[in-house]
Amino acid sequence: xxxxxxxxxxxxxxxxxxxxxxxxxxxxxxxxxxxxxxxxxxxxxxxxxxxxxxxxxxxxxxxxxxxxxxxxxxxxxxxxxxxxxxxxxxxxxxxxxxxxxxxxxxxxxxxxxxxxxxxxxxxxxxxxxxxxxxxxxxxxxxxxxxxxxxxxxxxxxxxxxxxxxxxxxxxxxxxxxxxxxxxxxxxxxxxxxxxxxxxxxxxxxxxxxxxxxxxxxxxxxxxxxxxxxxxxxxxxxxxxxxxxxxxxxxxxxxxxxxxxxxxxxxxxxxxxxxxxxxxxxxxxxxxxxxxxxxxxxxxxxxxxxxxxxxxxxxxxxxxxxxxxxxxxxxxxxxxxxxxxxxxxxxxxxxxxxxxxxxxxxxxxxxxxxxxxxxxxxxxxxxxxxxxxxxxxxxxxxxxxxxxxxxxxxxxxxxxxxxxxxxxxxxxxxxxxxxxxxxxxxxxxxxxxxxxxxxxxxxxxxxxxxxxxxxxxxxxxxxxxxxxxxxxxxxxxxxxxxxxxxxxx
Amino acid sequence: xxxxxxxxxxxxxxxxxxxxxxxxxxxxxxxxxxxxxxxxxxxxxxxxxxxxxxxxxxxxxxxxxxxxxxxxxxxxxxxxxxxxxxxxxxxxxxxxxxxxxxxxxxxxxxxxxxxxxxxxxxxxxxxxxxxxxxxxxxxxxxxxxxxxxx
Numbered sequence: 291x292x293x294x295x296x297x298x299x300x301x302x303x304x305x306x307x308x309x310x311x312x313x314x315x316x317x318x319x320x321x322x323x324x325x326x327x328x329x330x331x332x333x334x335x336x337x338x339x340x341x342x343x344x345x346x347x348x349x350x351x352x353x354x355x356x357x358x359x360x361x362x363x364x365x366x367x368x369x370x371x372x373x374x375x376x377x378x379x380x381x382x383x384x385x386x387x388x389x390x391x392x393x394x395x396x397x398x399x400x401x402x403x404x405x406x407x408x409x410x411x412x413x414x415x416x417x418x419x420x421x422x423x424x425x426x427x428x429x430x431x432x433x434x435x436x437x438x439x440x441x442x443x444x445x446x447x448x449x450x451x452x453x454x455x456x457x458x459x460x461x462x463x464x465x466x467x468x469x470x471x472x473x474x475x476x477x478x479x480x481x482x483x484x485x486x487x488x489x490x491x492x493x494x495x496x497x498x499x500x501x502x503x504x505x506x507x508x509x510x511x512x513x514x515x516x517x518x519x520x521x522x523x524x525x526x527x528x529x530x531x532x533x534x535x536x537x538x539x540x541x542x543x544x545x546x547x548x549x550x551x552x553x554x555x556x557x558x559x560x561x562x563x564x565x566x567x568x569x570x571x572x573x574x575x576x577x578x579x580x581x582x583x584x585x586x587x588x589x590x591x592x593x594x595x596x597x598x599x600x601x602x603x604x605x606x607x608x609x610x611x612x613x614x615x616x617x618x619x620x621x622x623x624x625x626x627x628x629x630x631x632x633x634x635x636x637x638x639x640x641x642x643x644x645x646x647x648x649x650x651x652x653x654x655x656x657x658x659x660x661x662x663x664x665x666x667x668x669x670x671x672x673x674x675x676x677x678x679x680x681x682x683x684x685x686x687x688x689x690x691x692x693x694x695x696x697x698x699x700x701x702x703x704x705x706x707x708x709x710x711x712x713x714x715x716x717x718x719x720x721x722x723x724x725x726x727x728x729x730x731x732x733x734x735x736x737x738x739x740x741x742x743x744x745x746x747x748x749x750x751x752x753x754x755x756x757x758x759x760x761x762x763x764x765x766x767x768x769x770x771x772x773x774x775x776x777x778x779x780x781x782x783x784x785x786x787x788x789x790x791x792x793x794x
Numbered sequence: 795x796x797x798x799x800x801x802x803x804x805x806x807x808x809x810x811x812x813x814x815x816x817x818x819x820x821x822x823x824x825x826x827x828x829x830x831x832x833x834x835x836x837x838x839x840x841x842x843x844x845x846x847x848x849x850x851x852x853x854x855x856x857x858x859x860x861x862x863x864x865x866x867x868x869x870x871x872x873x874x875x876x877x878x879x880x881x882x883x884x885x886x887x888x889x890x891x892x893x894x895x896x897x898x899x900x901x902x903x904x905x906x907x908x909x910x911x912x913x914x915x916x917x918x919x920x921x922x923x924x925x926x927x928x929x930x931x932x933x934x935x936x937x938x939x940x941x942x943x944x
Binding site: 302305306338470471473476479511514515543544545546547560580623624625626652695699708715718719 | 870876879
């Protein structure tokens with residue numbers, strides 16, 4: 291009799307001790323003469339429960355978490371029954387039960403390297419549909435679904451693909467932007483570690499739609515576990531799915547530069563150059579990697595494609611509101627009680643998500659601010675917690691939804707220092723192409739120091755500087771750094787002495 | 795010609811057929827030699843039909859590439875916002891004091907190198923770090939120091 295257990299090999303689970311738990315499970319099974327089949331899955335995205343161990347009983351997956359090595363003997367003693375860490379059926383945990391999991395449906399459920407399990411859970415159906423469709427039909431389905439780029443800019447994916455399809459040029463290229471540099475974001479990582487075939491299938495469909503022969507995944511070097519899983523997944527996918535198709539995918543690793551998440555900087559980096567931003571036009575769709583027509587999409591954009599083709603564009607578009615269609619994978623981190631990944635149709639308010647679903651702060655103190663959309667996103671005070679989390683509503687509230695990462699801060703946060711950090715980060719990471727970004731970040735840090743020290747003359751200078759950076763930078767690095775700075779100033783004037791005195 | 799130079803040239807030549815080979819070449823050299831000594835730049839350049847200046851420009855642009863040997867352990871600590879929300883700034887101060895190192899520095903005895911990271915994707919178990927590439931969540935200065943510099 292074989293005992294099957296499921297334990298994540300996701301980076302967050304490993305960061306919280308999953309490997310030691312795996313070793314303890316194997317050792318305990320050996321000691322008891324039990325034949326253990328330990329399936330290493332991705333994460334369900336409930337990071338506060340990691341390492342989350344699961345066992346299948348009567349068709350349901352029962353969870354235990356968080357598990358430490360010391361819990362292992364008692365779990366075997368009770369035959370994975372009553373235990374202080376027992377959570378009951380995982381699917382019934384409210385955090386999971388309230389989600390609409392489309393892109394992340396398999397994440398945490400299957401072994402990410404088991405192609406048969408992938409197929410049994412609906413995988414490869416989208417690619418099979420695509421084989422029976424013309425490129426025009428595939429792109430029409432994508433357009434009808436309303437899928438927008440998940441990297442942050444929200445550009446309609448169908449238009450991008452159509453441009454590449456119609457572009458005149460040989461050796462077209464598909465690039466998956468896996469340089470998930472925005473702090474507070476980890477959805478791409480979770481997907482690639484938990485369900486990498488979904489990304490690879492999306493890339494294969496893109497290749498068929500536009501007529502590409504080469505694909506690249508540009509992965510950031512900060513994700514070494516993810517790189518190992520992707521390498522193994524690519525080997526399986528090349529042998530069992532892509533063989534004979536004329537399309538191959540290569541994994542490339544970045545080298546620690548944030549700006550390489552911007553698509554033109556990424557293409558320069560992929561070509562072996564410094565990762566500096568290019569002026570557009572030409573669009574990458576016309577002249578991208580080595581001048582070839584290139585589809586460059588975020589990981590989640592590509593991973594949503596198989597689902598759209600398999601289940602139809604209408605089903606996908608039925609989720610969401612207005613121009614925000616489909617689902618969004620929110621990532622909630624920082625000082626949060628129940629942090630992790632929450633996939634749902636857009637429209638939920640910021641307060642519902644942070645205070646309701648995620649239970650407020652980890653420290654138990656009041657929430658002071660939530661940074662929405664990464665390091666270049668605005669800080670939202672609780673007064674704006676009724677903002678619906680859609681592209682349009684976040685925009686109207688003076689922020690951006692971006693890659694849907696939310697970072698929670700309690701009332702001990704110093705917004706003056708966080709605003710300063712936004713400039714410091716920009717100074718470290720600026721690629722140097724645009725003067726407002728390269729010089730402005732350093733000057734901004736100095737001017738904020740003056741403001742924090744109580745110099746009221748610094749405020750108009752800072753406003754002017756932010757205006758110049760916003761208008762005079764090619765990409766979001768310089769152009770959006772004013773978002774965290776100015777939102778912190780606007781909503782938390784008490785954390786800036788100079789601002790406070792100017793107001794008095 | 796020194797041994798690292800010969801090896802660097804072999805690695806570069808092995809990648810020369812790729813489209814855009816320079817980053818994979820630099821990663822492969824650093825992975826084997828631990829760093830990319832500046833005197834191998836001309837070898838890489840020759841093998842890939844680049845100028846030495848182009849190689850230098852790329853090596854110096856990317857934070858990951860180092861031109862001096864790292865410590866035996868590499869501690870990469872996240873400085874980004876989610877980790878700051880969980881005491882990341884105090885953690886960084888304690889680590890720098892405990893190791894006697896600032897960012898990007900290697901201890902004189904070669905035991906450890908301290909590197910900053912701007913997000914490791916471990917934002918829901920902050921503060922986070924990588925120890926020789928292995929993820930660590932909800933870290934404290936004491937546990938990290940005990941691991942990298944016992």
